[in-house]
Amino acid sequence: MRKYLAMMLALALTVSLCACSGLTQSGNGTSIPESNTTNASETASTDTITPQAESDDLIITSPTDSSATEISASGTSATISGTGAAVSGSTVTINKAGKYIIDGTLSDGQIIVNTQDKETVFIVFNNFSAACSSSAPIYVVDAKKVVLTLYGDNSLTDTSNYVFASAAESEPDAALFCKSDLTVNGTGTLTVTANYADGIKCKDVLKLLGGTLTVSSVDDGIIGRDAIVSSENTALKIKSGGDGLKTTNDEDTSLGSITINSGTYDITSESDGIQAITELHITGGDFNIVTGGGSGNAAKVTAAPGFGGFSSSYTDTETSCKALKAGSLAEIKDGNFKIDSCDDSLHSNNAVKISGGTFSISSGDDAIHADTSIEINNGTIDVLKAYEGIESTTITINNGEIHLKTSDDGINVYGGNDASALGGRPGQNTFNDAADETERVFTMNNGYLYVNSDGDGLDSNGAILITGGTIITDGPTNSGNGALDYTTGCTISGGTLIAAGSIGMAQSPGSTSSVCSIVVSLPSQQEAQTPVSIVDSNGNEVLTYKPSKVFQSVIIASPLLKSGEKYTVYYAGSHSGISKDGLMSSGSYTPGTELETVTLTSVITAAGSSSYSDFGGMGAPGGITPPQGGKFR
Numbered sequence: 001m002r003k004y005l006a007m008m009l010a011l012a013l014t015v016s017l018c019a020c021s022g023l024t025q026s027g028n029g030t031s032i033p034e035s036n037t038t039n040a041s042e043t044a045s046t047d048t049i050t051p052q053a054e055s056d057d058l059i060i061t062s063p064t065d066s067s068a069t070e071i072s073a074s075g076t077s078a079t080i081s082g083t084g085a086a087v088s089g090s091t092v093t094i095n096k097a098g099k100y101i102i103d104g105t106l107s108d109g110q111i112i113v114n115t116q117d118k119e120t121v122f123i124v125f126n127n128f129s130a131a132c133s134s135s136a137p138i139y140v141v142d143a144k145k146v147v148l149t150l151y152g153d154n155s156l157t158d159t160s161n162y163v164f165a166s167a168a169e170s171e172p173d174a175a176l177f178c179k180s181d182l183t184v185n186g187t188g189t190l191t192v193t194a195n196y197a198d199g200i201k202c203k204d205v206l207k208l209l210g211g212t213l214t215v216s217s218v219d220d221g222i223i224g225r226d227a228i229v230s231s232e233n234t235a236l237k238i239k240s241g242g243d244g245l246k247t248t249n250d251e252d253t254s255l256g257s258i259t260i261n262s263g264t265y266d267i268t269s270e271s272d273g274i275q276a277i278t279e280l281h282i283t284g285g286d287f288n289i290v291t292g293g294g295s296g297n298a299a300k301v302t303a304a305p306g307f308g309g310f311s312s313s314y315t316d317t318e319t320s321c322k323a324l325k326a327g328s329l330a331e332i333k334d335g336n337f338k339i340d341s342c343d344d345s346l347h348s349n350n351a352v353k354i355s356g357g358t359f360s361i362s363s364g365d366d367a368i369h370a371d372t373s374i375e376i377n378n379g380t381i382d383v384l385k386a387y388e389g390i391e392s393t394t395i396t397i398n399n400g401e402i403h404l405k406t407s408d409d410g411i412n413v414y415g416g417n418d419a420s421a422l423g424g425r426p427g428q429n430t431f432n433d434a435a436d437e438t439e440r441v442f443t444m445n446n447g448y449l450y451v452n453s454d455g456d457g458l459d460s461n462g463a464i465l466i467t468g469g470t471i472i473t474d475g476p477t478n479s480g481n482g483a484l485d486y487t488t489g490c491t492i493s494g495g496t497l498i499a500a501g502s503i504g505m506a507q508s509p510g511s512t513s514s515v516c517s518i519v520v521s522l523p524s525q526q527e528a529q530t531p532v533s534i535v536d537s538n539g540n541e542v543l544t545y546k547p548s549k550v551f552q553s554v555i556i557a558s559p560l561l562k563s564g565e566k567y568t569v570y571y572a573g574s575h576s577g578i579s580k581d582g583l584m585s586s587g588s589y590t591p592g593t594e595l596e597t598v599t600l601t602s603v604i605t606a607a608g609s610s611s612y613s614d615f616g617g618m619g620a621p622g623g624i625t626p627p628q629g630g631k632f633r
Contacts, residue, residue, distance in 0.1 A: 032250075032277055032320075032327045032349060050259050050281065051205045051227050056120045056147060057183040058209070061099050063126040063151050068099035073106035073128065097121050097144070106130040106137070113178075114141040121145070125190065127152035134163040140178035150188030150211040160195040160218070174201035174223070182224075185210035185233070192216070198223055199240070208234040208263075217241060221269065223248060226255040228276075232262030232284070244269040244289070247277045254278075256327065260285055260335075267291075273323040273341070280326035280348075282357075284334045292321025292342025295385055298364020321364075322347045330370070332357050332379075344369045345386070352392070354379050354400070366391045367404065376400050376447070388412045389451065394439055397469070399447040403581075410451030410473065413442045413460035437462055437488055444469050444495060450581040451475070452548060457483040457499055464490040466515075466557075471497045472581050474548045479504025484555060492517070497557040498583065500532075500547040508604055509557055516600050517557035520569055521609035525552045531575050532556075533589045537566040544575050544584040561600060569595040569607040 061068060069082030076090045084096035090109035094100055097119030102111065103126040110132050113121055121143045130137035137156045140146050158175040171177065175194040182202040184190070189212040192199040199215035199222055200206075206224030210233035215221045221238035222228075225248045230236075238244045244267035249255040256277035262284040267273045273289040274280065292298075321342035324330060330348040334356040339345045345363040346352060352370040355377045361367045367386040368374060374392040381402045383389050389404035391412040404410045440462025446469045451457045457473030458464060464486045475483025483501035484490065492513040499506075508519045520532060526547075532554050533544040542560050561567065570591045577587025596607045 032275060032325060050257055050279075051207065051229050053183075053207060053209060053229070053231070056122075056145065057185065057207055059122060059147060060149050060185055060210075061101070061122045061124050061147075063101050063103075063124055065099055065101065065124075068101045068122075068124070071100060071102045071111075073102065073104035073109070073130065076106070076108050078104070078106065078109070094121060094123075100124065101126055102128045104128060108133050110135060110137060110139060112139050112141060113143050113146060115143045118144045120147055122147050122149070124149045124151060124186075125154040125188065127154065129155045129157075131157040133159050134161070135159070136162075136172035136175055136177045138176045138178075139172045140180055140182070143180040145181040145183065146178060147183045147185065150184065150186035150190050152188045153191075154188060155191040155193070157193040158196050162196050172201075174198035175217075176200045179203045181205045181207075183207040183209060184213070187211065189214070194218060198242075199238070201225075205229070208236070210234060213237070215240070220244070220246060221267070222246075224258075225249050226252075228258045230258075230260045230263050230285075234263035235265075236263070237266045238269065240267075240269045240271075242270060243272045243275050244291075246272065246275040250277050253328075257281065259283075262335075265289070270319070270321070272320055272325045272343075273339075275322070275325045276330075277327045279329045280324060280331065281329075282324075282332045282335050285336075287335060287337045287339070289323040289338070290340045291323050292319065292364070294340040294342060295362040295364040297342045298387070323363075326350075326352075329353065331355075337361070339363070341365075351375075353377070354381070360384065361386065363387070367406075376402070378447075388455075389453070394441055396441075396443045396445070397447050397449060398445045399469075401448045402450070404449075404451045404453070406451070406453045406455065408453070408455035409459040410453040410456070411442055411449075411458045411460070412456070413440050413462050440487075441465060443467070444471055446495075454481075456481045456485040457501065458485065460486045460490075462486070463488045466490075466492040466495050466497055468495040470495060470583075471499075472545075472583055473497075473499040473501070474582065475499060475501025475506075475551075477550050478502055482506040483553070484508070492557045494559070496559070497555065498543075498545050499555040500545065500551045500582075501549075501553060503552040506553045506555070508555060511603060513557070513603050515557050515559055515603075516561040516563055517555060517604050518561060518567065518569065518598065518600075519604060519606045519609075520554040520556065520571075520595065521606065522552050522554075522571060522595065523608065525550050526571065530571060531573055531584070531589065531592070533570045533573065533575075533591070534561070535568045535570065535589075535591070537568075541589045542567065544577075544589045546575070546579060546582045546584065548582055563600050563603070566597060566599050568597040571595055 085094045093112045099122040101124040156175045181204045192215045194217035197219040199217040201223045203225045205227045208230040212235040214237045217240045219242040221240035221244045247256040257279040258276035259281045264286045266288045268290045322344045323339045323341040324346045326348045328350045331353045337359045340362045342364045344366045345361045346368045348370040352374045357379045359381045361383045363386040366388045367383040368390045370392040373394040375396045377398045379400045383404045389406045389410045442460045443465045449471045451473040457475035473483045479502045482505040483499035484507045490510045492515040534542045572592025574590045575584045577584045
């Protein structure tokens with residue numbers, strides 16, 4: 001990746017680039033490699049710098065401040081009232097720390113900040129517009145910090161062809177280019193039209209503490225190299241040909257974070273929406289993010305039979321078009337998210353942690369992906385469309401309400417021989433290959449999970465552990481997948497699991513479970529919305545479920561099923577109650593066809609099938625896989 005130039009430039013280099021002639025260049029950005037950046041044990045770095053607002057960041061200079069130097073632009077020049085700044089042709093140079101109020105219109109010129117004293121430069125844009133036909137309208141060469149306050153409506157526009165003094169130079173390359181820390185506050189607006197490359201580029205820490213920023217850029221929208229912090233007083237609207245909002249410092253692992261405390265963020269980007277090269281922390285805000293043209297523009301796959309399986313070809317490039325992306329940790333505590341992404345919607349090269357928020361997701365690839373681990377503690381997650389729903393080496397759900405609609409697996413714990421998440425897809429995900437079999441686990445401790453999948457419902461290339469909560473899976477209709485699919489075991493010690501789907505590859509829970517299950521195998525494929533009901537020996541309805549798709553097998557595991565008791569399984573008929581994802585409540589069941597009456601003499605009991613083998617893994621011919629190491633009855 002690009003090595004950045006030194007922070008200090010000699011004073012002789014501060015002459016106006018608008019007046020120069022020389023080499024014309026184009027710029028590009030920095031992206032996170034699609035690979036693990038930390039080990040599995042390093043779920044989150046403990047030394048990543050998350051900058052806080054300092055006292056001078058919060059100073060909002062008034063446009064009537066009598067102590068400030070006034071700069072009034074007009075055409076290709078400006079007049080100055082006060083000290084610390086000078087005009088040379090179409091270039092205004094601020095050479096001392098202090099307060100500066102800029103207004104008027106600079107039709108073709110440049111504002112340069114180059115201060116030797118190590119104090120903050122306070123600049124007010126007060127209904128100010130600037131354009132430059134050969135470089136950046138605003139170029140901060142050197143300063144301790146610049147605090148930019150917005151009043152009224154302001155705009156910056158650059159050119160598609162920058163002119164540099166020599167071939168060795170490549171900066172500035174953004175309409176607002178700053179080599180120092182930059183803070184934006186105030187109540188006004190700033191519209192940036194970047195025709196060359198980036199909209200706003202800060203080489204140190206960027207703090208967005210107020211104002212409405214609208215950025216349209218050929219390449220990246222807003223960059224803060226070392227870190228970005230944004231607050232509730234900020235509103236961003238970005239349309240970018242590259243990434244939307246990003247950090248780029250890939251040389252120091254303590255830097256490169258993005259912290260968003262609140263605000264509104266409307267981002268349409270051809271590449272990633274928000275990309276933190278290390279950690280992404282979001283504690284609130286409203287987000288509307290579209291990447292790569294949206295989920296409908298995802299990689300198109302053409303599969304053909306081949307030796308050992310299927311060979312695939314894809315129709316697009318390897319551009320990363322993720323909505324929210326982090327190098328080491330993506331942590332979301334709250335916020336409202338509407339995402340339509342060509343690639344993953346929420347992605348981390350290491351870990352994802354969600355503790356709250358409301359998500360509406362349409363993804364051309366995975367809705368939520370982490371190479372190492374995903375932990376969901378709360379929140380409402382509605383995945384309207386995805387290739388795979390939630391995918392990682394380790395997945396833990398502690399609470400929350402989750403709905404997943406996927407064209408492949410709903411939950412996928414990657415590992416072993418699983419290649420469903422790979423296969424050469426553009427921008428394909430990687431995983432923690434160092435994780436052994438014991439680390440590949442899907443755990444459900446509490447909450448609500450509904451899966452509507454065309455592939456496996458719950459797919460773990462390791463173990464499945466369910467200790468609480470409710471899981472409902474409307475699984476596949478083809479026999480090449482199963483509603484429940486695991487490698488090393490499935491233990492249910494609490495909670496409810498209902499898994500419906502095809503019969504050919506279905507698996508049952510394991511015999512290590514303490515919650516009883518009835519594994520229903522129907523004599524033929526049933527139509528969608530056909531009820532399957534369990535009634536106790538007293539004729540009381542225990543549980544009724546109506547799958548949303550055609551099905552032939554249903555697994556029902558529930559604390560309501562008691563060992564030693566008799567239950568009758570019915571299918572068809574009708575139910576007068578209320579359906580939540582097919583699970584019926586209130587009302588009553590009118591029996592249809594009786595399948596079988598069974599006694600729960602073991603933790604796993606079959607109803608409607610009598611031919612099983614003693615092995616686990618692939619489905620037995622004509623039935624459901626028995627628990628590991630034994631028969632159903």
